[in-house]
Amino acid sequence: xxxxxLARVALALGSAFAxxxxxxxxxxxxxTELAGGNGWSLPPDASVDGxxxxxxxxxxxxxxxxxxxxxxxxxxxxxxxxxxGHTAExxxxxxxxxxxxxxxxxxxxxxxxxxxxxVNSTWDTHTAFWDFDRAEKHPNRVRIEINARQWAWxxxxxxxxxxxxxxxxxxxLNDVRVPVDAPVLIQITATDVLHSIxxxxxxxxxxxxxxxxxxxxxxxxxxxRFEIACAQHCGMAHYKMxxxxxxxxKEEYTAWAANASANSMQAYDPKDKAAHWxxxxxxxxxxxxxxxxxEAASKAxxxxxxxxxxxxxxxxx
Amino acid sequence: MDLQAIHAVPSSFIRRWIFSTDHKVIAKQFLxxxxxxxxxxxxxxxxxRWQWAHPGQEVPIIGNLLFSxxxxxxxxxxxxxxxxxxxxxxxxxxITPILIGCFGNLTIPLMIGARDMAFPLLxxxxxxxxxVSGVMVLASFGxxxxxxxxxxxxxxxxxxxxxxxxxxxxxxxxxIFTTGSAxxxxxxxxxxxxIRLRAPGMTYMRMPLTVWAQWLTAILNVLFVPVLAAGAIxxxxxxxxxxxxxxxxxxGKGDPILFQHLxxxxxxxxxxxxxxxxxxxxxxxxxxxxRKPAYWYKGTVYAMTAVTILxxxxxxxxxxxxxxNPLLGQSFMxxxxxxxxxxxxxxxxxxxxxxxxxxxxxxxMVCALGMVFxxxxxxxxxxxxxxxxxDIYLHDTMFVVGHFHLxxxxxxxxxxxxxxxxxxxxxxxxxxxxxxxxxHGWISTLLITIVFTGQMIAGWAGHQRRLFDPYQYKFLExxxxxNRGTSYFAFLLGAVQLVFVYNLISxxxxxxxxxxxxxxxxxxEWEIDSPxxxxxxxxxxxxxxxxxxYANPEALSHLGRDWLSQTEPLxxxxxxxAAGADS
Numbered sequence: 038x039x040x041x042x043l044a045r046v047a048l049a050l051g052s053a054f055a056x057x058x059x060x061x062x063x064x065x066x067x068x069t070e071l072a073g074g075n076g077w078s079l080p081p082d083a084s085v086d087g088x089x090x091x092x093x094x095x096x097x098x099x100x101x102x103x104x105x106x107x108x109x110x111x112x113x114x115x116x117x118x119x120x121x122g123h124t125a126e127x128x129x130x131x132x133x134x135x136x137x138x139x140x141x142x143x144x145x146x147x148x149x150x151x152x153x154x155x156v157n158s159t160w161d162t163h164t165a166f167w168d169f170d171r172a173e174k175h176p177n178r179v180r181i182e183i184n185a186r187q188w189a190w191x192x193x194x195x196x197x198x199x200x201x202x203x204x205x206x207x208x209x210l211n212d213v214r215v216p217v218d219a220p221v222l223i224q225i226t227a228t229d230v231l232h233s234i235x236x237x238x239x240x241x242x243x244x245x246x247x248x249x250x251x252x253x254x255x256x257x258x259x260x261x262r263f264e265i266a267c268a269q270h271c272g273m274a275h276y277k278m279x280x281x282x283x284x285x286x287k288e289e290y291t292a293w294a295a296n297a298s299a300n301s302m303q304a305y306d307p308k309d310k311a312a313h314w315x316x317x318x319x320x321x322x323x324x325x326x327x328x329x330x331x332e333a334a335s336k337a338x339x340x341x342x343x344x345x346x347x348x349x350x351x352x353x354x
Numbered sequence: 355m356d357l358q359a360i361h362a363v364p365s366s367f368i369r370r371w372i373f374s375t376d377h378k379v380i381a382k383q384f385l386x387x388x389x390x391x392x393x394x395x396x397x398x399x400x401x402x403r404w405q406w407a408h409p410g411q412e413v414p415i416i417g418n419l420l421f422s423x424x425x426x427x428x429x430x431x432x433x434x435x436x437x438x439x440x441x442x443x444x445x446x447x448x449i450t451p452i453l454i455g456c457f458g459n460l461t462i463p464l465m466i467g468a469r470d471m472a473f474p475l476l477x478x479x480x481x482x483x484x485x486v487s488g489v490m491v492l493a494s495f496g497x498x499x500x501x502x503x504x505x506x507x508x509x510x511x512x513x514x515x516x517x518x519x520x521x522x523x524x525x526x527x528x529x530i531f532t533t534g535s536a537x538x539x540x541x542x543x544x545x546x547x548x549i550r551l552r553a554p555g556m557t558y559m560r561m562p563l564t565v566w567a568q569w570l571t572a573i574l575n576v577l578f579v580p581v582l583a584a585g586a587i588x589x590x591x592x593x594x595x596x597x598x599x600x601x602x603x604x605x606g607k608g609d610p611i612l613f614q615h616l617x618x619x620x621x622x623x624x625x626x627x628x629x630x631x632x633x634x635x636x637x638x639x640x641x642x643x644x645r646k647p648a649y650w651y652k653g654t655v656y657a658m659t660a661v662t663i664l665x666x667x668x669x670x671x672x673x674x675x676x677x678x679n680p681l682l683g684q685s686f687m688x689x690x691x692x693x694x695x696x697x698x699x700x701x702x703x704x705x706x707x708x709x710x711x712x713x714x715x716x717x718x719m720v721c722a723l724g725m726v727f728x729x730x731x732x733x734x735x736x737x738x739x740x741x742x743x744x745d746i747y748l749h750d751t752m753f754v755v756g757h758f759h760l761x762x763x764x765x766x767x768x769x770x771x772x773x774x775x776x777x778x779x780x781x782x783x784x785x786x787x788x789x790x791x792x793x794h795g796w797i798s799t800l801l802i803t804i805v806f807t808g809q810m811i812a813g814w815a816g817h818q819r820r821l822f823d824p825y826q827y828k829f830l831e832x833x834x835x836x837n838r839g840t841s842y843f844a845f846l847l848g849a850v851q852l853v854f855v856y857n858l859i860s861x862x863x864x865x866x867x868x869x870x871x872x873x874x875x876x877x878x879e880w881e882i883d884s885p886x887x888x889x890x891x892x893x894x895x896x897x898x899x900x901x902x903x904y905a906n907p908e909a910l911s912h913l914g915r916d917w918l919s920q921t922e923p924l925x926x927x928x929x930x931x932a933a934g935a936d937s
Contacts, residue, residue, distance in 0.1 A: 125712035125905035130649030248602025251677035
């Protein structure tokens with residue numbers, strides 16, 4: 038066989054091989070979906086709204102695979118059928134029909150695939166992920182403030198009085214406990230560098246930015262222990278900035294919260310300014326709230342400038 | 355005064371080969387420097403893959419040399435530096451000099467029929483400025499606390515002295531500024547040359563797509579690299595002069611997100627800067643080696659122009675998780691989805707170009723087809739990241755890394771190799787070993803696809819980026835076999851590149867002499883010697899048609915071949931009416 042023919046056969050075989058490899062990889066991923074999360078599939082979804090993202094990911098991946106397969110076959114077929122022996126067609130492709138077809142095909146792919154993404158994302162963000170009002174209004178909602186720092190997550194609950202930065206606040210390290218079937222609202226900032234709180238099993242992520250308070254919310258649909266990860270490069274120990282998200286039943290959560298709050302009150306030290314890093318909960322104020330964040334940051338840092346400021350003790354909502 | 359006077363070849367070695375103003379020499383300088391850094395960046399990549407395949411284990415062979423203080427094992431700080439410098443080096447010191455420094459310099463004057471760039475001295479300055487920036491990069495590895503380690507995106511506050519004290523990070527930021535200056539110099543040169551020095555008859559719509567792409571790339575460079583420069587200056591002020599533009603929280607009143615805006619206003623056009631030249635080269639090569647006109651040439655020009663314009667207004671998709679105003683986010687989502695349409699269009703044009711052609715699977719063609727394949731896959735995966743809801747999950751995972759490696763690393767890389775294989779005879783007057791080159795292109799394409807798909811699969815499973823030891827997270831433990839497999843294919847991919855290096859060096863030194871037009875292609879540079887004389891053309895050619903006149907039935911019947919050069923008149927009526935026409 039001549040070099041060129043050999044190359045053509047290799048190309049065809051290789052395309053087929055690559056396709057099979059990729060196809061099997063995707064099939065692996067798809068099949069282990071059902072097995073609930075090992076293999077190469079998405080992590081098990083423990084949230085009420087995560088299915089929206091999963092659905093959109095899978096449907097789009099289906100379109101992508103179809104287009105990819107068509108492209109691969111097209112290239113392989115062209116190489117096999119239209120080799121040196123074939124006389125090339127003298128076609129500049131700028132005839133009216135051809136241009137219309139090209140534009141039309143692009144438009145169809147755009148409206149179907151991209152359109153599907155746009156519509157669903159917009160719907161999902163507006164009716165779920167960004168619908169903080171609905172989450173806030175729920176009677177059992179839990180509010181949590183998180184301060185991300187190198188390399189841990191400080192977590193604060195308002196405690197029975199419902200106000201942050203008071204004696205009865207529950208403050209934990211890397212330990213978020215929430216009740217199942219209730220919205221959990223998280224407001225988050227950072228004190229040193231950028232971090233990003235990533236809850237893979239709740240399909241949620243938001244950056245923790247010094248000087249700003251960001252927020253997310255989710256609702257767990259099953260109990261269990263899940264992981265909290267950092268998704269923004271933050272230095273040396275970024276790779277082990279892990280936390281634990283524990284979803285408890287309503288009773289277990291209530292019991293834990295009461296116990297933890299009581300412990301907090303016992304351990305409360307009014308002179309430990311740095312420990313009072315919480316801020317008054319940002320309500321109905323979408324986007325940045327620098328004053329609250331600055332408040333938080335100034336308390337967290339024991340610098341001489343800010344040390345004299347009394348903690349915002351017993352602040353009212 | 356003739357803008358393009360013919361001057362003698364410089365007599366001294368230094369003026370001829372070191373401080374040369376000849377665009378062809380400068381192109382080679384960029385090429386070799388770029389190839390050096392691509393090897394350097396490649397070794398860094400192998401180290402990343404080693405750490406993910408065998409975390410905490412001694413790196414074989416070179417471990418004790420590189421990481422003597424930790425017994426040959428990569429530590430977390432070293433790892434952070436490795437992935438940071440891998441990204442920075444590959445983007446600014448490998449792909450940019452090869453695709454833009456080398457191929458821009460080489461192809462623009464030759465393909466438009468000019469004797470040199472509009473500003474030859476500025477051209478020389480741009481290479482040596484770039485060279486200095488390369489020295490700064492290498493120097494940054496030798497300082498205490500090592501080189502940069504805040505990710506290639508260099509986000510503050512981590513990239514300020516809050517997170518990364520030390521000279522290494524500062525040197526790197528200044529190196530970025532320096533190479534940016536070189537890029538702007540080059541951009542000004544390329545833009546002016548295309549506008550002013552096209553040969554008579556070379557209208558814009560008769561320029562090869564390679565030149566169109568280089569021209570659009572230069573426009574993007576000139577517009578947006580200054581924004582990066584601004585960000586770099588402000589960051590340096592924060593690092594070394596006590597300002598707090600980007601430092602916030604307890605330590606300042608700045609806004610770290612401001613940097614991200616500045617960075618990505620540059621950063622998104624940058625990724626189009628890195629792919630446009632490859633698009634241009636491949637658009638031409640597919641036509642040349644299908645022996646068929648480039649399908650809907652004007653459509654490709656419009657598509658590349660649309661991408662250029664839109665690239666400025668999509669950058670926010672890198673920042674969907676920063677907590678930006680939802681309306682802003684949605685605008686960026688819509689625009690990013692829209693920018694996929696012109697890209698789709700030129701992709702379709704590629705597919706139509708090869709269909710019903712007469713395909714010659716030469717080395718450049720294998721690489722061009724490989725580029726089409728990997729770009730198709732990579733481009734398709736971008737839409738997941740353009741969409742806010744899916745991006746909530748996929749942001750900062752390996753899915754992003756797989757996506758941009760397939761589009762940038764794979765497509766730009768294969769485009770560069772295609773360009774090298776194609777123009778090698780013209781540049782060096784010798785032929786490469788064709789069989790070796792073809793196999794290199796083919797195997798690289800296959801391995802590239804496997805490696806970067808492996809990354810995307812990891813990302814789909816939730817695997818974040820930039821993790822020294824991913825398996826500290828329980829939900830990622832089961833991905834060790836996937837990462838290990840990907841790494842082994844990556845090592846293989848790296849090893850295969852040595853074939854390319856061997857082919858290149860041995861052919862430069864003792865390859866068979868090349869003829870004027872080994873590929874039987876009609877663009878202007880193939881009518882002159884290989885390599886061309888220092889003045890390129892004498893006289894300046896007169897252009898009578900576009901660059902993709904293949905399979906023209908009149909050429910077949912009158913001349914007995916399937917191609918026409920851009921200058922040969924087919925019949926007397928083909929000659930242009932007035933020579934020297936500018937358009």
